[in-house]
Amino acid sequence: MDFVLSAAIAFAMSAAFWPVAKALDIRNGSRFGELFQMGWAADHMEFDGELLKLKLDGFSGAGFTSKNRYIYGKATAEMKLIGGDSAGTVTAFYMSSEGEKRNEFDFEFLGNTTGNPYLVQTNVYVEGMGNREQRIDLWYDPTADFHSYSILWNQRQVVFLVDETPIRVFENKEEKGIAFPGSQAMGVYSSLWNADDWATQGGRVKTNWSHAPFVVTYRGLRIDGCQVTVESAVEDDVKRCTGSESGKEGKYWWKSPEMEELNVHQSHQLLWVRAKHLVYDYCFDAVRFPPRRQSVVADSRWRSKKCFGS
Ligand SMILES: *[C@@H]1O[C@H](CO)[C@@H](O)[C@H](O)[C@H]1NC(C)=O
Ligand SMILES: *[C@@H]1O[C@H](CO)[C@@H](O)[C@H](O)[C@H]1NC(C)=O
Ligand SMILES: *[C@@H]1O[C@H](CO)[C@@H](O)[C@H](O)[C@H]1NC(C)=O
Numbered sequence: 001m002d003f004v005l006s007a008a009i010a011f012a013m014s015a016a017f018w019p020v021a022k023a024l025d026i027r028n029g030s031r032f033g034e035l036f037q038m039g040w041a042a043d044h045m046e047f048d049g050e051l052l053k054l055k056l057d058g059f060s061g062a063g064f065t066s067k068n069r070y071i072y073g074k075a076t077a078e079m080k081l082i083g084g085d086s087a088g089t090v091t092a093f094y095m096s097s098e099g100e101k102r103n104e105f106d107f108e109f110l111g112n113t114t115g116n117p118y119l120v121q122t123n124v125y126v127e128g129m130g131n132r133e134q135r136i137d138l139w140y141d142p143t144a145d146f147h148s149y150s151i152l153w154n155q156r157q158v159v160f161l162v163d164e165t166p167i168r169v170f171e172n173k174e175e176k177g178i179a180f181p182g183s184q185a186m187g188v189y190s191s192l193w194n195a196d197d198w199a200t201q202g203g204r205v206k207t208n209w210s211h212a213p214f215v216v217t218y219r220g221l222r223i224d225g226c227q228v229t230v231e232s233a234v235e236d237d238v239k240r241c242t243g244s245e246s247g248k249e250g251k252y253w254w255k256s257p258e259m260e261e262l263n264v265h266q267s268h269q270l271l272w273v274r275a276k277h278l279v280y281d282y283c284f285d286a287v288r289f290p291p292r293r294q295s296v297v298a299d300s301r302w303r304s305k306k307c308f309g310s
Helices: 003-016 028-035 235-242 244-248 265-275 296-307
Strands: 036-040 044-048 051-056 060-065 067-079 089-097 104-110 120-125 134-135 147-153 157-162 165-170 187-194 214-230 278-281
Touching: 003 120, 028 036, 028 214, 036 044, 036 187, 051 060, 051 187, 060 067, 067 089, 067 187, 067 235, 089 147, 104 147, 120 157, 120 165, 165 265, 214 235, 265 278
Parallel strands: none
Antiparallel strands: 036 060, 044 051, 051 214, 060 187, 067 147, 067 214, 089 104, 089 187, 104 120, 120 134, 134 278, 147 157, 157 165
């Protein structure tokens, strides 16, 4: 490894390391500014002590974006969602590349009327193709305290985690002809906006602006990832970030062998989430995706094979 490369990695590691466990110092926006920048509506974003807040009112929502792009890694936001009436609002935390053929991994938190549960919608876009929504409800009140939401992405899987519990896995099934998000560099984003045409109870409940401003609070943000130097990754970056060696050195731990699939404990957790908290899965939506096979059994087999755990 030459000097320039190791220096670049050392910088990426130190800049990207923002311990989640400790009280975070995002006062004055200094630590925030190492990793992120405002996306839009700076006046709807506020640093409050050690917390960061995004606000939505009748004028605007707000959003921020990572300064850099990454190929593989893990991004985490520790957030407390809008309390009370959040109907009509969507808070998103996601990774995305750019362009028509973009890849995207979405967490979308769909608000609700006071006392009714938030839904967490996830989606995966591969080369511009989305339509892979899943929805779960949560086993806790996400507006009462901070919880962590993470996206892990490596060569074998994309995993959505809630407090480190996997709620969804999109496995690499390229050998079966299913496209997997590969070497496009991705940014990390979060935003809050009004989506009352669809978000809450199918769009029937609209945002009640007399409850504005709606506020989402962040306590920690963290990106461990293989940083690329330019937006459209050059070949060397792709090699460095995706090469099989880097995971073994422990530098790029997110692509080490034990990160390539869920362990036994995590698999059980995922089964539990799906059994107890899954509200919607595109795979089993026979209206949007009508049966293609001759028999019900063949169709359900086809769906399970295509969809389960993805
Ligand atoms: C950052 O904020 C803290 C707490 O409000 C304050 O003590 C400190 O002086 C500020 N630092 C700078 C560089 O503004
Ligand atoms: C809101 O609450 C209603 C009633 O409990 C529920 O049917 C719905 O799934 C909840 N979430 C959203 C985003 O509509
Ligand atoms: C909006 O909230 C206000 C204040 O809580 C309430 O009086 C009003 O009925 C709500 N509007 C709707 C359409 O629910």
